Amino acid sequence: MDDTPVSTPAPLLELERVSRLYGHGDAAVAALKEVSLRIMPGDFMSIMGPSGSGKSTMLGLLGCLDVPSTGVIRVGGVDVTELDDDRRSRVRGDRIGFVFQQFHLIPHLDAASNVETALLYRGIRAKDRRARSLAALDQVGLAHRHDHRPVQLSGGEQQRVALARALVTEPSIVLGDEPTGALDSKNAEHVMEIFASLQAPERAIVLVTHDPAVGEAAQRRVRMRDGEIVADERVDAA
Amino acid sequence: MSWARDLIGVAVNGLLARKVRTALLLLGPVIGVAAIVAAVGLTDSAKGDLKRKVDELGTNLIEATAASSFGGQDAKLPKDAVERALTVTTVESVSAVLELQNIVVTPYEEAAENFETVPVPVLAADTVLPLVLDVPMVSGRWLNDFDDGVSSRAAVIGIGLARQFDVLPGEVRSLLLNGIEYSIVGIVDTVELEPAFDTAVFVTFPRAADDFLTDDALDGDVVLANKLYVRSVENREDETAEALKVAVNLGGPNEVQTELKSEALELAAQSDRQLQLIVVSMGLLAIIVGGIGIANVMSISVIQRSTEIGIRRALGHTRGTIAAQFILEAIAVGFFGGLLGVAVGVGAIFIGVAVAGWVFTLQPMLVPLGVVLAMVISVVAGLYPAARAARLEPLETLRLG
Numbered sequence A: 001m002d003d004t005p006v007s008t009p010a011p012l013l014e015l016e017r018v019s020r021l022y023g024h025g026d027a028a029v030a031a032l033k034e035v036s037l038r039i040m041p042g043d044f045m046s047i048m049g050p051s052g053s054g055k056s057t058m059l060g061l062l063g064c065l066d067v068p069s070t071g072v073i074r075v076g077g078v079d080v081t082e083l084d085d086d087r088r089s090r091v092r093g094d095r096i097g098f099v100f101q102q103f104h105l106i107p108h109l110d111a112a113s114n115v116e117t118a119l120l121y122r123g124i125r126a127k128d129r130r131a132r133s134l135a136a137l138d139q140v141g142l143a144h145r146h147d148h149r150p151v152q153l154s155g156g157e158q159q160r161v162a163l164a165r166a167l168v169t170e171p172s173i174v175l176g177d178e179p180t181g182a183l184d185s186k187n188a189e190h191v192m193e194i195f196a197s198l199q200a201p202e203r204a205i206v207l208v209t210h211d212p213a214v215g216e217a218a219q220r221r222v223r224m225r226d227g228e229i230v231a232d233e234r235v236d237a238a
Numbered sequence B: 001m002s003w004a005r006d007l008i009g010v011a012v013n014g015l016l017a018r019k020v021r022t023a024l025l026l027l028g029p030v031i032g033v034a035a036i037v038a039a040v041g042l043t044d045s046a047k048g049d050l051k052r053k054v055d056e057l058g059t060n061l062i063e064a065t066a067a068s069s070f071g072g073q074d075a076k077l078p079k080d081a082v083e084r085a086l087t088v089t090t091v092e093s094v095s096a097v098l099e100l101q102n103i104v105v106t107p108y109e110e111a112a113e114n115f116e117t118v119p120v121p122v123l124a125a126d127t128v129l130p131l132v133l134d135v136p137m138v139s140g141r142w143l144n145d146f147d148d149g150v151s152s153r154a155a156v157i158g159i160g161l162a163r164q165f166d167v168l169p170g171e172v173r174s175l176l177l178n179g180i181e182y183s184i185v186g187i188v189d190t191v192e193l194e195p196a197f198d199t200a201v202f203v204t205f206p207r208a209a210d211d212f213l214t215d216d217a218l219d220g221d222v223v224l225a226n227k228l229y230v231r232s233v234e235n236r237e238d239e240t241a242e243a244l245k246v247a248v249n250l251g252g253p254n255e256v257q258t259e260l261k262s263e264a265l266e267l268a269a270q271s272d273r274q275l276q277l278i279v280v281s282m283g284l285l286a287i288i289v290g291g292i293g294i295a296n297v298m299s300i301s302v303i304q305r306s307t308e309i310g311i312r313r314a315l316g317h318t319r320g321t322i323a324a325q326f327i328l329e330a331i332a333v334g335f336f337g338g339l340l341g342v343a344v345g346v347g348a349i350f351i352g353v354a355v356a357g358w359v360f361t362l363q364p365m366l367v368p369l370g371v372v373l374a375m376v377i378s379v380v381a382g383l384y385p386a387a388r389a390a391r392l393e394p395l396e397t398l399r400l401g
Helices: A055-061 A085-095 A111-118 A126-139 A153-168 A185-197 B002-017 B019-057 B082-085 B110-117 B128-132 B144-150 B159-164 B195-199 B205-211 B237-249 B263-306 B306-313 B319-356 B366-391 B394-398
Strands: A013-022 A029-039 A042-049 A072-075 A094-097 A173-177 A204-209 A220-225 A228-236 B062-068 B091-100 B122-125 B137-140 B154-158 B173-177 B180-188 B201-203 B229-234 B254-260
Touching: A013 A055, A029 A055, A029 A228, A029 B366, A042 A055, A055 A085, A055 A173, A085 A185, A085 B137, A085 B319, A094 A153, A094 B110, A094 B128, A111 A126, A111 A153, A126 B110, A126 B254, A153 A173, A153 A185, A173 B019, A220 B144, A228 B180, B002 B319, B019 B263, B019 B366, B062 B237, B082 B091, B082 B229, B082 B237, B082 B263, B091 B237, B144 B205, B154 B159, B154 B173, B154 B195, B159 B180, B159 B195, B173 B201, B201 B205, B229 B237, B237 B254, B263 B366, B306 B319, B306 B394, B319 B366
Parallel strands: A042 A204, A042 A220, A094 A173, A173 A204, B122 B201, B154 B180
Antiparallel strands: A013 A029, A013 A072, A220 A228, B062 B229, B062 B254, B091 B122, B091 B229, B137 B180, B154 B201, B173 B180
16 A cells, blocks of 8 residues: 555635625625635636626635635635735735636737736836737737737637736636626637636636536536535536 | 836826827926916016116116206206216216207208107207217217317207108208207217107207307306216216215205116016016916816826726736826826926927017026926826725726626
8 A cells, every 4th residue: 555645735725714795784795605615726617606696706805806804815825814905916916817708908008018917017027028928829829919909809809818918927826707708609619718728737717607608618616606605516527 | 127117118108098188188287387487488588688788788877967956947967067977986987968948850941840849859968978878870970079169050860860850871961950950960879778869969068058048058158967977887886876966966056866777677677577476376377277187187087997907906916006107197297298388488488589579588497497396296186096096996997797
C-alpha cells in the first residue's frame, strides 16, 4: 500500500456560512442565507436558479464586488471580508476575471485597449501590456480585430473581447454572468466553446445563468432557490 | 511612475473620446482666462501708450499762470518773471506767453465772414517757446530775435489752424488779426501737452504791444506775460512748481498758480487701472462661473460614465484611481483651457492694439498665472464629481444577473 498522504488542493474561493441581507430591522430581506461553497481548481461550475433565487447576490459576493452581512469569503485563502476596499479591489483584479451579459466594453476604446484596461496600474510597461492584450485576443480568435471599437464588432465578437479582457490577467477564477444571454444561438455556442476550452487544472470557471443549455455545459452544477443552495452535483464529462 | 503614466493615458483618452463634452469643459477656463489676460493686457497697452507719450513729452513741463487774488480777469506776471523763474535752481528753461483777448483771426478779407465767429487763440510769445515745449516746426521757422527787434508782423500758426485755413507747408501766406495783415512765417507741430496751441496764432511781444495792447498791459515798455512754460530738472517737478509760486510772485499783488502738464495723462493712466480692476473682476467671475460649469458637466459625465466606472472597478481599479482619473481630467482641462485662454487673450490684445494704435504690452507673469488660476479652479470644480465617481459601487452600475 502506498502510504503517501493525498494532499487536497486548497479551494480557490470559499464561502463559509455567508448571508447577505438588504435593508434593516424588520424590513431586512435575506438574499442569501448562510450559504457555504468551495470553488476548487479545475472546476467548471454553473450556478442556476430561478429569478430571485440569489444568483446575482452570489455573483457579487464571489466577485468581491460586495461584502456579506455575515460569514466569511476567502479568495486564495485570504479572508476578503476583512480587507479594506482598496485591497479587496486588488484581490479582485489579480484573481478574478469577469464576463458580463451586456459585455460592458468601454465604447471609446478599441478591442486591444479594452483588454489592456485590466492590466492598468500594475506596473506593466505599455509595450508588454499591448503584447499580452494581443495574445489574449488571439486566444479568442480576434487578434485581427484588435483595432476595432466595440461598435464595429458583432455581439459575439464583443463578448469574445470581454473574455480576452477577463483572461489577460491570468485569473484563477473566471466569473461569467449570463455570458450568452445577449447572443444569438450560433454566437452563444461559439462563446461556450471558448469557455470549455479555457478549462485548466489551476483555474475555475463559474457561470451564473438561468439558461439550462449553459448550465448543463458545466461539470459541476449548483442550483439555488430562495437564497440557498439546494443542489451541488458533479457530472462527469461526456 | 508607471501608475502615473497609466493614469495620464486614461485621462487623456477620456477627454479625447468625448470631444464636445471636452470643448464644453474648456469653455469656462478659456473665457475666464482670456477675459483676464485681455483686460490686463489692453489696459496695460493703453497705459503703455500713455506712458510712451509721457516719456516722449517729459513729465517736467510746468505751467505757471498769473491769477488775481481778487478774481480779476487779466492778471499779469511781473515784468521780470522769466528772470525770477530762472533763479529757481531746478529750473532748466523758461518761456513766457501772453494770451491776447478779443482778436478775430481770418485767413483773408473775403473769408472774414466765415471765420470771424470761430475763436482762435492768439498769443504773444518769446523766441524760445518751441525749445521749452520741445515741439518741432512743420515748415518755416519760429519767431526770432529779428522779428522781436524790428517788431515785424510775423506770425506762426499751429498745424490745426494751417489745415483750417488751407495753408500749405512752405506756402507764402498771410492772415488777418483784427483786420491787420500778418505774414505766416512758420507752422508749428501739435503740442501734445497743450492741445489748444494746435489752432493758435503766435506773434511777438513788441508787435502785440503795438497792434493790440493798451498801456495797462505794459510795465514801462515791457509787455507783461500772463503765463510761463517752465522745464524743470527731471524728477524735481513738484518742488520746482512750489518754488516757482514764490520766486515769480515775490510778494506781488497777484498769485501764481502752477500745474504739471503731464498730470492729466497720468490721471488718465490711473482711471485705466480702475477699469482694469472692473474687467479683471468680471474675468474672475467668468472663470468661477466656468468652474461651476465644469462641476456640472463633470457631474453629468460621472452619471453617463457610471458603467465605465463600474467596469474599471470590477477590473480591480481602486476608488483612488477612479478619483485621480477625474481629477487629472480636470487638471488637463484647466491646463489646456488656461493655455488656450491666454492665447485668445493675447489675440484680443493684438487686435485691440492694432485697432486703437496702442503699444502692445503684456506682463509675462500673466501667462503662468492664467494657466495656474484655470487649473486651480478646474481642480476645485472637479473634486465633487471625482469624489462622486469614486463612491460609485460597481454592483449599482453593472446590473448583474
